[in-house]
Amino acid sequence: MSHLEVWAPDGLPEVRPGDDLAGLVLGACDLRDGDVVSVTSKVVSKAEGRTRGGDREEAIDEESLRVLARRGPTRIVRHRLGLTMAAAGVDASNVDPGTIVLLPLDPDASARSLRRELLARGGVNVAVVVTDTAGRAWREGQTDIAIGAAGLRVAEDFAGRTDGYGNQLAVTLPAVADELAGAAELVQGKLGGRPVAVVRGRRDLVLPPGEDGPGATSLVRPEGADLFGWGAREAVVRALAGDDDDRVPFGARSSPEELAAALVRLPDPNDPTAVAAVRFAHGWLPADARGDSDCDGSPTTT
Incomplete structure:
Protein backbone atom coordinates (compact mmCIF):
# COMPACT_ATOMS: atom_id res chain seq x y z
CA MET A 1 0.00 0.00 0.00
CA THR A 51 9.78 43.06 -2.42
CA ARG A 52 9.59 46.66 -3.49
CA GLY A 53 7.30 49.56 -4.15
CA GLY A 54 6.64 50.97 -7.58
CA ASP A 55 4.70 50.25 -10.72
CA ARG A 56 3.67 46.62 -11.32
CA GLU A 57 3.66 46.96 -15.11
CA GLU A 58 7.19 48.32 -15.05
CA ALA A 59 8.32 45.38 -12.92
CA ILE A 60 6.73 42.95 -15.39
CA ASP A 61 8.72 44.57 -18.19
CA GLU A 62 11.93 44.19 -16.21
CA GLU A 63 11.33 40.52 -15.36
CA SER A 64 10.27 39.49 -18.89
CA LEU A 65 12.42 38.29 -21.76
CA ARG A 66 9.57 38.63 -24.24
CA VAL A 67 5.78 38.69 -24.49
CA LEU A 68 4.29 35.48 -25.89
CA ALA A 69 0.67 36.59 -25.93
CA ARG A 70 -1.46 39.53 -24.88
CA ARG A 71 -5.20 39.60 -24.35
CA GLY A 72 -6.34 42.98 -23.10
CA PRO A 73 -4.39 43.79 -19.92
CA THR A 74 -3.18 40.19 -19.52
CA ARG A 75 0.35 39.41 -20.65
CA ILE A 76 1.76 35.88 -20.92
CA VAL A 77 5.53 36.23 -20.93
CA ARG A 78 8.72 34.24 -20.95
CA HIS A 79 10.28 35.11 -17.61
CA ARG A 80 14.00 35.67 -17.23
CA LEU A 81 14.12 32.23 -15.53
CA GLY A 82 12.69 30.65 -18.69
CA LEU A 83 9.27 30.12 -17.13
CA THR A 84 6.18 30.92 -19.18
CA MET A 85 3.67 32.67 -16.96
CA ALA A 86 1.21 35.50 -16.62
CA ALA A 87 2.59 38.87 -15.48
CA ALA A 88 6.13 37.47 -15.04
CA GLY A 89 5.21 36.19 -11.60
CA VAL A 90 4.97 39.75 -10.24
CA ASP A 91 2.44 39.64 -7.43
CA ALA A 92 0.66 42.28 -5.38
CA SER A 93 -1.34 39.94 -3.10
CA ASN A 94 -0.54 39.02 0.51
CA VAL A 95 1.82 42.00 0.80
CA ASP A 96 1.53 45.51 2.19
CA PRO A 97 -0.56 47.84 0.00
CA GLY A 98 1.59 49.54 -2.62
CA THR A 99 4.14 46.72 -2.52
CA ILE A 100 4.91 44.09 -5.14
CA VAL A 101 6.82 40.82 -4.90
CA LEU A 102 9.17 39.52 -7.58
CA VAL A 220 11.85 24.26 -18.30
CA ARG A 221 11.82 23.63 -22.03
CA PRO A 222 14.48 25.62 -23.89
CA GLU A 223 13.38 28.43 -26.16
CA GLY A 224 12.23 26.98 -29.48
CA ALA A 225 11.52 23.49 -28.12
CA ASP A 226 7.94 24.27 -27.12
CA LEU A 227 5.20 23.76 -29.69
CA PHE A 228 3.57 27.02 -28.61
CA GLY A 229 6.30 29.65 -28.71
CA TRP A 230 3.83 32.39 -29.62
CA GLY A 231 0.17 33.00 -28.92
CA ALA A 232 -2.16 32.27 -31.84
CA ARG A 233 -2.62 35.92 -32.84
CA GLU A 234 0.99 36.81 -32.16
CA ALA A 235 2.26 33.94 -34.31
CA VAL A 236 0.38 35.30 -37.35
CA VAL A 237 1.77 38.80 -36.91
CA ARG A 238 5.33 37.62 -36.20
CA ALA A 239 5.36 35.35 -39.25
CA LEU A 240 4.12 38.15 -41.51
CA ALA A 241 6.62 40.62 -40.08
CA GLY A 242 9.45 38.14 -40.66
CA ASP A 243 11.88 39.61 -38.14
CA ASP A 244 14.93 37.36 -37.70
CA ASP A 245 14.80 37.96 -33.93
CA ASP A 246 11.42 36.21 -33.85
CA ARG A 247 12.56 32.96 -35.46
CA VAL A 248 13.66 30.90 -32.46
CA PRO A 249 10.26 30.55 -30.72
CA PHE A 250 8.85 28.98 -33.90
CA GLY A 251 11.13 26.02 -33.32
CA ALA A 252 13.46 23.98 -35.49
CA ARG A 253 13.13 24.03 -39.27
CA SER A 254 10.41 21.74 -40.56
CA SER A 255 10.97 19.09 -43.18
CA PRO A 256 10.43 20.06 -46.84
CA GLU A 257 7.36 17.83 -46.81
CA GLU A 258 5.79 19.73 -43.91
CA LEU A 259 6.50 23.04 -45.60
CA ALA A 260 5.04 21.86 -48.90
CA ALA A 261 1.89 20.58 -47.15
CA ALA A 262 1.41 23.97 -45.49
CA LEU A 263 1.96 25.95 -48.69
CA VAL A 264 -0.68 24.05 -50.64
CA ARG A 265 -3.28 25.09 -48.05
CA LEU A 266 -2.88 28.76 -48.93
CA PRO A 267 -5.87 30.32 -50.73
CA ASP A 268 -3.43 31.73 -53.28
CA PRO A 269 -0.18 29.71 -53.49
CA ASN A 270 1.30 32.53 -55.59
CA ASP A 271 0.78 35.24 -52.98
CA PRO A 272 4.39 36.15 -52.09
CA THR A 273 3.46 37.65 -48.71
CA ALA A 274 1.59 34.55 -47.58
CA VAL A 275 4.30 32.23 -48.91
CA ALA A 276 7.01 34.17 -47.11
CA ALA A 277 5.05 34.07 -43.83
CA VAL A 278 4.49 30.31 -44.05
CA ARG A 279 8.14 29.73 -44.87
CA PHE A 280 9.21 31.91 -41.94
CA ALA A 281 6.93 30.06 -39.51
CA HIS A 282 8.38 26.75 -40.67
CA GLY A 283 11.97 27.93 -40.26
CA TRP A 284 12.84 28.49 -43.91
CA LEU A 285 14.58 31.56 -45.29
CA PRO A 286 13.28 33.33 -48.40
CA ALA A 287 14.48 32.10 -51.77
CA ASP A 288 17.73 33.68 -52.92
CA ALA A 289 19.38 33.87 -56.28
CA ARG A 290 20.61 30.27 -56.04
CA GLY A 291 17.21 28.81 -55.30
CA ASP A 292 15.58 27.91 -52.00
CA SER A 293 17.80 28.10 -48.91
CA ASP A 294 17.28 26.63 -45.49
CA CYS A 295 17.79 28.28 -42.11
CA ASP A 296 21.51 27.58 -42.24
CA GLY A 297 21.80 29.35 -45.57
CA SER A 298 22.62 26.22 -47.59
CA PRO A 299 20.79 25.79 -50.92
CA THR A 300 17.99 23.22 -50.93
CA THR A 301 14.95 22.44 -53.03
CA THR A 302 11.40 21.57 -52.14
Missing part, protein backbone atom coordinates in the same frame (compact mmCIF):
# COMPACT_ATOMS: atom_id res chain seq x y z
CA SER A 2 1.27 3.47 -0.90
CA HIS A 3 0.73 6.22 1.66
CA LEU A 4 1.34 9.98 1.48
CA GLU A 5 1.05 12.56 4.27
CA VAL A 6 0.88 16.29 3.61
CA TRP A 7 0.48 19.02 6.21
CA ALA A 8 1.12 22.75 6.64
CA PRO A 9 1.76 24.30 10.05
CA ASP A 10 -0.21 27.29 11.30
CA GLY A 11 1.21 30.26 13.12
CA LEU A 12 4.23 31.24 11.06
CA PRO A 13 4.93 34.97 11.44
CA GLU A 14 5.02 37.46 8.60
CA VAL A 15 8.38 37.08 6.88
CA ARG A 16 10.52 40.17 6.41
CA PRO A 17 13.75 40.75 4.46
CA GLY A 18 16.66 39.01 6.15
CA ASP A 19 14.51 36.67 8.26
CA ASP A 20 15.86 33.21 9.10
CA LEU A 21 13.70 31.01 6.92
CA ALA A 22 15.43 27.79 7.96
CA GLY A 23 14.87 28.65 11.62
CA LEU A 24 11.18 29.30 10.96
CA VAL A 25 10.80 25.96 9.18
CA LEU A 26 12.62 24.00 11.89
CA GLY A 27 10.59 25.70 14.59
CA ALA A 28 7.29 24.92 12.93
CA CYS A 29 7.89 21.44 11.47
CA ASP A 30 8.96 18.13 12.97
CA LEU A 31 11.04 16.98 10.02
CA ARG A 32 12.35 13.52 9.26
CA ASP A 33 14.86 12.21 6.76
CA GLY A 34 13.17 11.76 3.38
CA ASP A 35 10.59 14.52 3.84
CA VAL A 36 9.97 17.09 1.11
CA VAL A 37 9.69 20.67 2.38
CA SER A 38 7.59 22.89 0.14
CA VAL A 39 7.98 26.66 0.50
CA THR A 40 6.11 29.27 -1.51
CA SER A 41 8.20 31.52 -3.70
CA LYS A 42 6.54 34.51 -2.09
CA VAL A 43 7.92 33.76 1.37
CA VAL A 44 11.35 33.03 -0.13
CA SER A 45 11.24 36.33 -2.00
CA LYS A 46 10.23 38.20 1.13
CA ALA A 47 13.13 36.72 3.10
CA GLU A 48 15.53 37.53 0.26
CA GLY A 49 14.35 41.13 -0.05
CA ARG A 50 12.64 40.73 -3.41
CA LEU A 103 10.19 35.90 -7.97
CA PRO A 104 13.47 34.88 -6.30
CA LEU A 105 16.57 35.67 -8.34
CA ASP A 106 17.50 31.97 -8.48
CA PRO A 107 14.87 29.64 -6.99
CA ASP A 108 17.07 26.54 -7.35
CA ALA A 109 19.85 28.28 -5.43
CA SER A 110 17.33 29.34 -2.78
CA ALA A 111 16.21 25.71 -2.42
CA ARG A 112 19.81 24.50 -2.14
CA SER A 113 20.63 27.05 0.52
CA LEU A 114 17.57 26.19 2.61
CA ARG A 115 18.26 22.46 2.27
CA ARG A 116 21.85 22.89 3.50
CA GLU A 117 20.68 24.90 6.50
CA LEU A 118 18.03 22.35 7.44
CA LEU A 119 20.65 19.59 7.36
CA ALA A 120 23.30 21.56 9.23
CA ARG A 121 21.01 22.88 11.96
CA GLY A 122 18.27 20.26 12.09
CA GLY A 123 20.25 17.15 11.22
CA VAL A 124 17.67 16.06 8.66
CA ASN A 125 18.18 15.16 5.02
CA VAL A 126 15.16 16.58 3.22
CA ALA A 127 14.38 17.82 -0.26
CA VAL A 128 13.21 21.39 -0.76
CA VAL A 129 10.75 22.66 -3.35
CA VAL A 130 10.09 26.35 -4.03
CA THR A 131 6.61 26.78 -5.53
CA ASP A 132 4.64 29.33 -7.47
CA THR A 133 1.15 29.45 -8.93
CA ALA A 134 0.68 29.10 -12.68
CA GLY A 135 -2.12 28.68 -15.18
CA ARG A 136 -2.18 25.84 -17.70
CA ALA A 137 -2.80 25.94 -21.43
CA TRP A 138 -6.26 24.58 -22.33
CA ARG A 139 -7.32 24.39 -18.65
CA GLU A 140 -9.24 26.78 -16.42
CA GLY A 141 -7.84 27.69 -13.03
CA GLN A 142 -4.34 27.56 -11.62
CA THR A 143 -2.16 25.13 -9.71
CA ASP A 144 1.19 25.33 -7.96
CA ILE A 145 4.33 24.22 -9.75
CA ALA A 146 7.96 23.85 -8.69
CA ILE A 147 10.15 26.75 -9.81
CA GLY A 148 13.02 25.71 -7.55
CA ALA A 149 14.15 22.36 -6.15
CA ALA A 150 17.09 20.81 -4.33
CA GLY A 151 17.81 17.26 -3.21
CA LEU A 152 14.97 15.93 -5.33
CA ARG A 153 14.53 13.83 -8.42
CA VAL A 154 12.27 16.35 -10.11
CA ALA A 155 11.01 13.90 -12.75
CA GLU A 156 10.65 10.15 -13.08
CA ASP A 157 11.64 8.81 -16.48
CA PHE A 158 9.60 5.76 -17.48
CA ALA A 159 10.69 5.77 -21.13
CA GLY A 160 11.72 2.31 -22.24
CA ARG A 161 9.98 0.57 -19.35
CA THR A 162 7.10 -1.86 -19.82
CA ASP A 163 3.61 -1.53 -18.34
CA GLY A 164 1.52 -4.35 -16.91
CA TYR A 165 0.18 -5.23 -20.36
CA GLY A 166 3.62 -5.54 -21.95
CA ASN A 167 3.47 -2.18 -23.73
CA GLN A 168 6.72 -0.25 -23.87
CA LEU A 169 6.43 3.33 -22.59
CA ALA A 170 7.86 5.96 -24.92
CA VAL A 171 7.63 9.47 -23.45
CA THR A 172 6.17 9.03 -19.96
CA LEU A 173 7.93 11.55 -17.69
CA PRO A 174 5.92 12.46 -14.56
CA ALA A 175 7.03 15.87 -13.30
CA VAL A 176 6.96 14.78 -9.66
CA ALA A 177 8.31 18.13 -8.42
CA ASP A 178 5.18 19.81 -9.80
CA GLU A 179 2.97 17.08 -8.37
CA LEU A 180 4.51 17.58 -4.93
CA ALA A 181 4.00 21.34 -5.26
CA GLY A 182 0.33 20.80 -6.09
CA ALA A 183 -0.12 18.44 -3.14
CA ALA A 184 1.45 20.99 -0.81
CA GLU A 185 -0.83 23.77 -2.07
CA LEU A 186 -3.90 21.74 -1.12
CA VAL A 187 -3.04 22.07 2.57
CA GLN A 188 -1.46 25.53 2.40
CA GLY A 189 -4.37 27.29 0.74
CA LYS A 190 -4.22 30.79 -0.70
CA LEU A 191 -5.55 32.70 2.29
CA GLY A 192 -4.51 30.49 5.21
CA GLY A 193 -1.16 32.11 5.95
CA ARG A 194 0.60 28.73 5.66
CA PRO A 195 3.55 29.22 3.28
CA VAL A 196 5.36 26.01 4.31
CA ALA A 197 4.20 22.43 3.87
CA VAL A 198 5.74 19.02 4.41
CA VAL A 199 5.15 16.02 2.16
CA ARG A 200 6.05 12.65 3.67
CA GLY A 201 5.97 9.30 1.93
CA ARG A 202 8.21 9.77 -1.12
CA ARG A 203 11.67 9.41 0.37
CA ASP A 204 12.57 7.45 -2.78
CA LEU A 205 12.67 10.80 -4.56
CA VAL A 206 14.99 12.46 -2.01
CA LEU A 207 18.68 12.47 -2.89
CA PRO A 208 21.55 11.82 -0.43
CA PRO A 209 23.19 14.75 1.36
CA GLY A 210 25.44 16.70 -0.96
CA GLU A 211 23.49 15.71 -4.07
CA ASP A 212 21.10 18.48 -5.03
CA GLY A 213 20.02 17.13 -8.41
CA PRO A 214 19.23 19.09 -11.57
CA GLY A 215 16.79 21.48 -9.93
CA ALA A 216 13.47 22.71 -11.27
CA THR A 217 15.32 24.49 -14.07
CA SER A 218 15.61 21.11 -15.79
CA LEU A 219 11.80 21.08 -16.22
Whole structure:
Protein backbone atom coordinates (compact mmCIF):
# COMPACT_ATOMS: atom_id res chain seq x y z
CA MET A 1 0.00 0.00 0.00
CA SER A 2 1.27 3.47 -0.90
CA HIS A 3 0.73 6.22 1.66
CA LEU A 4 1.34 9.98 1.48
CA GLU A 5 1.05 12.56 4.27
CA VAL A 6 0.88 16.29 3.61
CA TRP A 7 0.48 19.02 6.21
CA ALA A 8 1.12 22.75 6.64
CA PRO A 9 1.76 24.30 10.05
CA ASP A 10 -0.21 27.29 11.30
CA GLY A 11 1.21 30.26 13.12
CA LEU A 12 4.23 31.24 11.06
CA PRO A 13 4.93 34.97 11.44
CA GLU A 14 5.02 37.46 8.60
CA VAL A 15 8.38 37.08 6.88
CA ARG A 16 10.52 40.17 6.41
CA PRO A 17 13.75 40.75 4.46
CA GLY A 18 16.66 39.01 6.15
CA ASP A 19 14.51 36.67 8.26
CA ASP A 20 15.86 33.21 9.10
CA LEU A 21 13.70 31.01 6.92
CA ALA A 22 15.43 27.79 7.96
CA GLY A 23 14.87 28.65 11.62
CA LEU A 24 11.18 29.30 10.96
CA VAL A 25 10.80 25.96 9.18
CA LEU A 26 12.62 24.00 11.89
CA GLY A 27 10.59 25.70 14.59
CA ALA A 28 7.29 24.92 12.93
CA CYS A 29 7.89 21.44 11.47
CA ASP A 30 8.96 18.13 12.97
CA LEU A 31 11.04 16.98 10.02
CA ARG A 32 12.35 13.52 9.26
CA ASP A 33 14.86 12.21 6.76
CA GLY A 34 13.17 11.76 3.38
CA ASP A 35 10.59 14.52 3.84
CA VAL A 36 9.97 17.09 1.11
CA VAL A 37 9.69 20.67 2.38
CA SER A 38 7.59 22.89 0.14
CA VAL A 39 7.98 26.66 0.50
CA THR A 40 6.11 29.27 -1.51
CA SER A 41 8.20 31.52 -3.70
CA LYS A 42 6.54 34.51 -2.09
CA VAL A 43 7.92 33.76 1.37
CA VAL A 44 11.35 33.03 -0.13
CA SER A 45 11.24 36.33 -2.00
CA LYS A 46 10.23 38.20 1.13
CA ALA A 47 13.13 36.72 3.10
CA GLU A 48 15.53 37.53 0.26
CA GLY A 49 14.35 41.13 -0.05
CA ARG A 50 12.64 40.73 -3.41
CA THR A 51 9.78 43.06 -2.42
CA ARG A 52 9.59 46.66 -3.49
CA GLY A 53 7.30 49.56 -4.15
CA GLY A 54 6.64 50.97 -7.58
CA ASP A 55 4.70 50.25 -10.72
CA ARG A 56 3.67 46.62 -11.32
CA GLU A 57 3.66 46.96 -15.11
CA GLU A 58 7.19 48.32 -15.05
CA ALA A 59 8.32 45.38 -12.92
CA ILE A 60 6.73 42.95 -15.39
CA ASP A 61 8.72 44.57 -18.19
CA GLU A 62 11.93 44.19 -16.21
CA GLU A 63 11.33 40.52 -15.36
CA SER A 64 10.27 39.49 -18.89
CA LEU A 65 12.42 38.29 -21.76
CA ARG A 66 9.57 38.63 -24.24
CA VAL A 67 5.78 38.69 -24.49
CA LEU A 68 4.29 35.48 -25.89
CA ALA A 69 0.67 36.59 -25.93
CA ARG A 70 -1.46 39.53 -24.88
CA ARG A 71 -5.20 39.60 -24.35
CA GLY A 72 -6.34 42.98 -23.10
CA PRO A 73 -4.39 43.79 -19.92
CA THR A 74 -3.18 40.19 -19.52
CA ARG A 75 0.35 39.41 -20.65
CA ILE A 76 1.76 35.88 -20.92
CA VAL A 77 5.53 36.23 -20.93
CA ARG A 78 8.72 34.24 -20.95
CA HIS A 79 10.28 35.11 -17.61
CA ARG A 80 14.00 35.67 -17.23
CA LEU A 81 14.12 32.23 -15.53
CA GLY A 82 12.69 30.65 -18.69
CA LEU A 83 9.27 30.12 -17.13
CA THR A 84 6.18 30.92 -19.18
CA MET A 85 3.67 32.67 -16.96
CA ALA A 86 1.21 35.50 -16.62
CA ALA A 87 2.59 38.87 -15.48
CA ALA A 88 6.13 37.47 -15.04
CA GLY A 89 5.21 36.19 -11.60
CA VAL A 90 4.97 39.75 -10.24
CA ASP A 91 2.44 39.64 -7.43
CA ALA A 92 0.66 42.28 -5.38
CA SER A 93 -1.34 39.94 -3.10
CA ASN A 94 -0.54 39.02 0.51
CA VAL A 95 1.82 42.00 0.80
CA ASP A 96 1.53 45.51 2.19
CA PRO A 97 -0.56 47.84 0.00
CA GLY A 98 1.59 49.54 -2.62
CA THR A 99 4.14 46.72 -2.52
CA ILE A 100 4.91 44.09 -5.14
CA VAL A 101 6.82 40.82 -4.90
CA LEU A 102 9.17 39.52 -7.58
CA LEU A 103 10.19 35.90 -7.97
CA PRO A 104 13.47 34.88 -6.30
CA LEU A 105 16.57 35.67 -8.34
CA ASP A 106 17.50 31.97 -8.48
CA PRO A 107 14.87 29.64 -6.99
CA ASP A 108 17.07 26.54 -7.35
CA ALA A 109 19.85 28.28 -5.43
CA SER A 110 17.33 29.34 -2.78
CA ALA A 111 16.21 25.71 -2.42
CA ARG A 112 19.81 24.50 -2.14
CA SER A 113 20.63 27.05 0.52
CA LEU A 114 17.57 26.19 2.61
CA ARG A 115 18.26 22.46 2.27
CA ARG A 116 21.85 22.89 3.50
CA GLU A 117 20.68 24.90 6.50
CA LEU A 118 18.03 22.35 7.44
CA LEU A 119 20.65 19.59 7.36
CA ALA A 120 23.30 21.56 9.23
CA ARG A 121 21.01 22.88 11.96
CA GLY A 122 18.27 20.26 12.09
CA GLY A 123 20.25 17.15 11.22
CA VAL A 124 17.67 16.06 8.66
CA ASN A 125 18.18 15.16 5.02
CA VAL A 126 15.16 16.58 3.22
CA ALA A 127 14.38 17.82 -0.26
CA VAL A 128 13.21 21.39 -0.76
CA VAL A 129 10.75 22.66 -3.35
CA VAL A 130 10.09 26.35 -4.03
CA THR A 131 6.61 26.78 -5.53
CA ASP A 132 4.64 29.33 -7.47
CA THR A 133 1.15 29.45 -8.93
CA ALA A 134 0.68 29.10 -12.68
CA GLY A 135 -2.12 28.68 -15.18
CA ARG A 136 -2.18 25.84 -17.70
CA ALA A 137 -2.80 25.94 -21.43
CA TRP A 138 -6.26 24.58 -22.33
CA ARG A 139 -7.32 24.39 -18.65
CA GLU A 140 -9.24 26.78 -16.42
CA GLY A 141 -7.84 27.69 -13.03
CA GLN A 142 -4.34 27.56 -11.62
CA THR A 143 -2.16 25.13 -9.71
CA ASP A 144 1.19 25.33 -7.96
CA ILE A 145 4.33 24.22 -9.75
CA ALA A 146 7.96 23.85 -8.69
CA ILE A 147 10.15 26.75 -9.81
CA GLY A 148 13.02 25.71 -7.55
CA ALA A 149 14.15 22.36 -6.15
CA ALA A 150 17.09 20.81 -4.33
CA GLY A 151 17.81 17.26 -3.21
CA LEU A 152 14.97 15.93 -5.33
CA ARG A 153 14.53 13.83 -8.42
CA VAL A 154 12.27 16.35 -10.11
CA ALA A 155 11.01 13.90 -12.75
CA GLU A 156 10.65 10.15 -13.08
CA ASP A 157 11.64 8.81 -16.48
CA PHE A 158 9.60 5.76 -17.48
CA ALA A 159 10.69 5.77 -21.13
CA GLY A 160 11.72 2.31 -22.24
CA ARG A 161 9.98 0.57 -19.35
CA THR A 162 7.10 -1.86 -19.82
CA ASP A 163 3.61 -1.53 -18.34
CA GLY A 164 1.52 -4.35 -16.91
CA TYR A 165 0.18 -5.23 -20.36
CA GLY A 166 3.62 -5.54 -21.95
CA ASN A 167 3.47 -2.18 -23.73
CA GLN A 168 6.72 -0.25 -23.87
CA LEU A 169 6.43 3.33 -22.59
CA ALA A 170 7.86 5.96 -24.92
CA VAL A 171 7.63 9.47 -23.45
CA THR A 172 6.17 9.03 -19.96
CA LEU A 173 7.93 11.55 -17.69
CA PRO A 174 5.92 12.46 -14.56
CA ALA A 175 7.03 15.87 -13.30
CA VAL A 176 6.96 14.78 -9.66
CA ALA A 177 8.31 18.13 -8.42
CA ASP A 178 5.18 19.81 -9.80
CA GLU A 179 2.97 17.08 -8.37
CA LEU A 180 4.51 17.58 -4.93
CA ALA A 181 4.00 21.34 -5.26
CA GLY A 182 0.33 20.80 -6.09
CA ALA A 183 -0.12 18.44 -3.14
CA ALA A 184 1.45 20.99 -0.81
CA GLU A 185 -0.83 23.77 -2.07
CA LEU A 186 -3.90 21.74 -1.12
CA VAL A 187 -3.04 22.07 2.57
CA GLN A 188 -1.46 25.53 2.40
CA GLY A 189 -4.37 27.29 0.74
CA LYS A 190 -4.22 30.79 -0.70
CA LEU A 191 -5.55 32.70 2.29
CA GLY A 192 -4.51 30.49 5.21
CA GLY A 193 -1.16 32.11 5.95
CA ARG A 194 0.60 28.73 5.66
CA PRO A 195 3.55 29.22 3.28
CA VAL A 196 5.36 26.01 4.31
CA ALA A 197 4.20 22.43 3.87
CA VAL A 198 5.74 19.02 4.41
CA VAL A 199 5.15 16.02 2.16
CA ARG A 200 6.05 12.65 3.67
CA GLY A 201 5.97 9.30 1.93
CA ARG A 202 8.21 9.77 -1.12
CA ARG A 203 11.67 9.41 0.37
CA ASP A 204 12.57 7.45 -2.78
CA LEU A 205 12.67 10.80 -4.56
CA VAL A 206 14.99 12.46 -2.01
CA LEU A 207 18.68 12.47 -2.89
CA PRO A 208 21.55 11.82 -0.43
CA PRO A 209 23.19 14.75 1.36
CA GLY A 210 25.44 16.70 -0.96
CA GLU A 211 23.49 15.71 -4.07
CA ASP A 212 21.10 18.48 -5.03
CA GLY A 213 20.02 17.13 -8.41
CA PRO A 214 19.23 19.09 -11.57
CA GLY A 215 16.79 21.48 -9.93
CA ALA A 216 13.47 22.71 -11.27
CA THR A 217 15.32 24.49 -14.07
CA SER A 218 15.61 21.11 -15.79
CA LEU A 219 11.80 21.08 -16.22
CA VAL A 220 11.85 24.26 -18.30
CA ARG A 221 11.82 23.63 -22.03
CA PRO A 222 14.48 25.62 -23.89
CA GLU A 223 13.38 28.43 -26.16
CA GLY A 224 12.23 26.98 -29.48
CA ALA A 225 11.52 23.49 -28.12
CA ASP A 226 7.94 24.27 -27.12
CA LEU A 227 5.20 23.76 -29.69
CA PHE A 228 3.57 27.02 -28.61
CA GLY A 229 6.30 29.65 -28.71
CA TRP A 230 3.83 32.39 -29.62
CA GLY A 231 0.17 33.00 -28.92
CA ALA A 232 -2.16 32.27 -31.84
CA ARG A 233 -2.62 35.92 -32.84
CA GLU A 234 0.99 36.81 -32.16
CA ALA A 235 2.26 33.94 -34.31
CA VAL A 236 0.38 35.30 -37.35
CA VAL A 237 1.77 38.80 -36.91
CA ARG A 238 5.33 37.62 -36.20
CA ALA A 239 5.36 35.35 -39.25
CA LEU A 240 4.12 38.15 -41.51
CA ALA A 241 6.62 40.62 -40.08
CA GLY A 242 9.45 38.14 -40.66
CA ASP A 243 11.88 39.61 -38.14
CA ASP A 244 14.93 37.36 -37.70
CA ASP A 245 14.80 37.96 -33.93
CA ASP A 246 11.42 36.21 -33.85
CA ARG A 247 12.56 32.96 -35.46
CA VAL A 248 13.66 30.90 -32.46
CA PRO A 249 10.26 30.55 -30.72
CA PHE A 250 8.85 28.98 -33.90
CA GLY A 251 11.13 26.02 -33.32
CA ALA A 252 13.46 23.98 -35.49
CA ARG A 253 13.13 24.03 -39.27
CA SER A 254 10.41 21.74 -40.56
CA SER A 255 10.97 19.09 -43.18
CA PRO A 256 10.43 20.06 -46.84
CA GLU A 257 7.36 17.83 -46.81
CA GLU A 258 5.79 19.73 -43.91
CA LEU A 259 6.50 23.04 -45.60
CA ALA A 260 5.04 21.86 -48.90
CA ALA A 261 1.89 20.58 -47.15
CA ALA A 262 1.41 23.97 -45.49
CA LEU A 263 1.96 25.95 -48.69
CA VAL A 264 -0.68 24.05 -50.64
CA ARG A 265 -3.28 25.09 -48.05
CA LEU A 266 -2.88 28.76 -48.93
CA PRO A 267 -5.87 30.32 -50.73
CA ASP A 268 -3.43 31.73 -53.28
CA PRO A 269 -0.18 29.71 -53.49
CA ASN A 270 1.30 32.53 -55.59
CA ASP A 271 0.78 35.24 -52.98
CA PRO A 272 4.39 36.15 -52.09
CA THR A 273 3.46 37.65 -48.71
CA ALA A 274 1.59 34.55 -47.58
CA VAL A 275 4.30 32.23 -48.91
CA ALA A 276 7.01 34.17 -47.11
CA ALA A 277 5.05 34.07 -43.83
CA VAL A 278 4.49 30.31 -44.05
CA ARG A 279 8.14 29.73 -44.87
CA PHE A 280 9.21 31.91 -41.94
CA ALA A 281 6.93 30.06 -39.51
CA HIS A 282 8.38 26.75 -40.67
CA GLY A 283 11.97 27.93 -40.26
CA TRP A 284 12.84 28.49 -43.91
CA LEU A 285 14.58 31.56 -45.29
CA PRO A 286 13.28 33.33 -48.40
CA ALA A 287 14.48 32.10 -51.77
CA ASP A 288 17.73 33.68 -52.92
CA ALA A 289 19.38 33.87 -56.28
CA ARG A 290 20.61 30.27 -56.04
CA GLY A 291 17.21 28.81 -55.30
CA ASP A 292 15.58 27.91 -52.00
CA SER A 293 17.80 28.10 -48.91
CA ASP A 294 17.28 26.63 -45.49
CA CYS A 295 17.79 28.28 -42.11
CA ASP A 296 21.51 27.58 -42.24
CA GLY A 297 21.80 29.35 -45.57
CA SER A 298 22.62 26.22 -47.59
CA PRO A 299 20.79 25.79 -50.92
CA THR A 300 17.99 23.22 -50.93
CA THR A 301 14.95 22.44 -53.03
CA THR A 302 11.40 21.57 -52.14
